[in-house]
Amino acid sequence: MTQATSHQINQHVGDPSSPRLVSPAGRLAAQIVDGVLIAVTAGIGWLVWASWxxxxxxxxxxxxxxxxxxxxxxSRPVGWRRMAYRELFLKFVCAYTFGVVTLGVFTLIDAVMVFGDRRRTLHDRMADTVVVHR
Structure with a gap:
């Protein structure tokens, strides 16, 4: 990655053109809200809403x-295919499967990585994404 690209996505105080990365607490809040929405809608409502x-x-x-x-x-929003790959395959299928096989170790590693470089989890690194404020 070039220095300019790294600079483009990192948080810089006072630089309004730079996207702000979502904090680990913000990312946890999104996981909780998505989980509640999946539970309340039996997954179907969430999937329909998410597809839009x-x-x-x-x-x-x-x-x-x-x-x-x-x-x-x-720093551009990812498209439908990449988002579906990240959310449905990497986070749901892979994380669930590897989480069960490793007795939760995979899930723990994925979650803890949010405290590292550019707040990217393992599934972010696999999908080459970051989570920013709109």
């Missing part, structure tokens, strides 16, 4: 909280 939002790089919770999943290199 994926092309904007959002889930229902991310829309409510003003977060956008963006390309790590360009």
């Amino acid at each position: 939002l994926f092309d904007r790089g959002q889930t229902p919770a991310r829309q409510i909280l003003g977060h956008v999943v963006a390309d790590a290199r360009t």
